[in-house]
Amino acid sequence: MENHNEPLYLYPVWIRFWHILNALLCLTLIITGLSIQFSNPTITVKFSAAVAIHNVAGVLLSLNYIIFFLGNLFTKNGAYYVIEVNGFFQRMKTQFYHYTMGVFKKENAPFPVTEHLKFNPLQQFSYVVIMYFVMTLVILSGIGLLYPEITINSLLGISGLDYTDLLHLTSGFLVTLFMCIHIYFCTFGKTTLSNFKSIINGYH
Amino acid sequence: MMYRANIRPAWVVLVLLLCFAIAWGLAKTSNSDGTGKLTDKQASHENLDLTKFKNSEANEQCLKCHGQSKYAYENPESQKIVHKRMYTELIIKRDEFYVSNHRGFKCTDCHSEDYGTFPHSGNLRMESKANCLDCHGGDEKYAKFQFEKIDSNFMASVHSQKHSQDFTCWMCHNPHTYKINARTNENLKETITYDNLICLNCHSDITKYELLTDKQKPNILVKHEWLPNQAVHFINVRCIECHALNKDTLIVAHLIAPKNLAVKKCESCHAKNSILYASLFKYQVQENIKKQGWFKGLFLSETATIGPDQNNTLNVISLAILSFTILVILTHAIIRIQKSH
Numbered sequence: 103m104e105n106h107n108e109p110l111y112l113y114p115v116w117i118r119f120w121h122i123l124n125a126l127l128c129l130t131l132i133i134t135g136l137s138i139q140f141s142n143p144t145i146t147v148k149f150s151a152a153v154a155i156h157n158v159a160g161v162l163l164s165l166n167y168i169i170f171f172l173g174n175l176f177t178k179n180g181a182y183y184v185i186e187v188n189g190f191f192q193r194m195k196t197q198f199y200h201y202t203m204g205v206f207k208k209e210n211a212p213f214p215v216t217e218h219l220k221f222n223p224l225q226q227f228s229y230v231v232i233m234y235f236v237m238t239l240v241i242l243s244g245i246g247l248l249y250p251e252i253t254i255n256s257l258l259g260i261s262g263l264d265y266t267d268l269l270h271l272t273s274g275f276l277v278t279l280f281m282c283i284h285i286y287f288c289t290f291g292k293t294t295l296s297n298f299k300s301i302i303n304g305y306h
Numbered sequence: 307m308m309y310r311a312n313i314r315p316a317w318v319v320l321v322l323l324l325c326f327a328i329a330w331g332l333a334k335t336s337n338s339d340g341t342g343k344l345t346d347k348q349a350s351h352e353n354l355d356l357t358k359f360k361n362s363e364a365n366e367q368c369l370k371c372h373g374q375s376k377y378a379y380e381n382p383e384s385q386k387i388v389h390k391r392m393y394t395e396l397i398i399k400r401d402e403f404y405v406s407n408h409r410g411f412k413c414t415d416c417h418s419e420d421y422g423t424f425p426h427s428g429n430l431r432m433e434s435k436a437n438c439l440d441c442h443g444g445d446e447k448y449a450k451f452q453f454e455k456i457d458s459n460f461m462a463s464v465h466s467q468k469h470s471q472d473f474t475c476w477m478c479h480n481p482h483t484y485k486i487n488a489r490t491n492e493n494l495k496e497t498i499t500y501d502n503l504i505c506l507n508c509h510s511d512i513t514k515y516e517l518l519t520d521k522q523k524p525n526i527l528v529k530h531e532w533l534p535n536q537a538v539h540f541i542n543v544r545c546i547e548c549h550a551l552n553k554d555t556l557i558v559a560h561l562i563a564p565k566n567l568a569v570k571k572c573e574s575c576h577a578k579n580s581i582l583y584a585s586l587f588k589y590q591v592q593e594n595i596k597k598q599g600w601f602k603g604l605f606l607s608e609t610a611t612i613g614p615d616q617n618n619t620l621n622v623i624s625l626a627i628l629s630f631t632i633l634v635i636l637t638h639a640i641i642r643i644q645k646s647h
């Protein structure tokens with residue numbers, strides 16, 4: 103059971119720095135990305151400004167990603183992302199039941215946050231998919247669009263730029279979906295805002 | 307004891323990245339010829355040296371008069387030297403001729419040997435002139451230039467259809483100055499200007515325009531008033547991009563279409579299906595870097611693949627998925643709020 107009396111120091115400074123910057127950059131990239139995709143300045147940002155902001159934010163996001171990647175490779179924080187395969191599907195089902203039914207019955211969380219278990223199985227799965235795979239795709243395809251000469255010329259008669267573009271859009275869209283869901287699930291703390299406070303002060 | 311299998315995502319990503327880098331390297335290597343860059347075999351203006359052209363001595367006999375705006379001859383009756391002006395159309399620009407593709411020919415390879423005597427006989431005006439296919443048709447050496455295809459496209463073009471025999475290759479391509487351009491010139495701006503000047507040669511010059519038609523010459527600027535950023539388009543786009551049917555594989559399209567078939571929709575070029583967009587985008591990025599430097603040109607440019615991904619089906623699907631997600635979140639939130647009270 104959760105120990106409500108002793109706040110856990112779960113988010114060291116580098117994680118908070120990385121996470122807040124990552125969140126702001128993702129939001130910026132989504133908004134300017136929509137402007138570029140639909141090139142409609144009346145609903146979002148002026149096209150030329152959107153392109154420049156998107157490029158700069160994209161580069162910053164990529165650099166920030168290096169912090170995340172190396173940080174998790176060389177500090178113990180990486181252990182939270184290691185998926186234990188045995189029984190993982192069953193644990194995800196348990197967590198899914200909690201989110202869809204249990205939470206309404208005010209049942210306790212099946213995988214409460216501890217020093218050794220920061221993420222519940224569904225969080226762990228989605229964070230690994232988004233941060234390790236989708237982010238890599240969005241960054242690589244972004245580099246491809248920024249410097250199109252490095253993309254392959256053609257595959258099956260279609261320009262490599264087309265594939266790169268489609269990959270960037272799809273992975274960007276998945277990040278957008280993740281953002282919506284992630285922000286909503288952040289309201290599942292002790293109070294609606296407590297998780298948002300945690301990522302600022304570091305204590306869960 | 308049960309075996310405990312763990313997935314360490316950081317290492318998985320590193321391995322996948324390595325595989326990707328190898329696959330990309332292989333793909334780039336096998337694609338390296340895809341751009342099909344052709345070598346420039348042309349002599350440049352700087353290297354102009356008359357002695358290296360095998361027929362320059364014979365040709366200079368003609369260019370003595372036809373290579374300048376005036377000529378002189380001795381009148382055998384009055385024994386006086388007479389100075390005359392050369393008709394503009396009969397002047398061959400020496401500098402341009404000696405860098406043109408036909409620079410190695412003798413004038414009399416195409417024109418009558420009788421031009422060797424002066425004054426020229428009046429009958430020589432009636433000589434029939436060769437056209438491109440007379441020399442280039444059916445020749446393996448010129449197969450890659452697709453002269454036959456150019457000819458059939460030209461025959462179907464509005465120029466040929468409306469003016470039949472009057473409109474020949476020479477209307478656009480001066481045989482004395484013609485120099486292969488689109489295939490060899492790496493400066494795209496120069497190619498665009500070169501090609502557009504071919505059109506403007508008649509379409510902005512009433513005296514030439516009137517040779518073929520009694521119609522009043524349209525004002526190109528007024529006719530294109532509907533075009534956004536007209537000046538930018540005129541500098542950066544060839545006339546034939548919109549006025550010729552680009553359905554074939556010719557580098558330079560010759561099927562000039564009637565004006566009602568001209569491209570008028572922005573998305574024809576600024577959209578996914580544009581045959582131009584990928585190469586234009588790559589070119590633009592390189593130009594930006596060249597002009598504004600690596601940082602500013604690459605990151606702060608306005609270049610983006612606008613529209614190519616404007617696939618309506620994908621837009622609808624993604625909007626549906628996003629709406630569904632938000633709907634589920636809202637429903638969940640509402641039930642949560644209700645249950646908490």
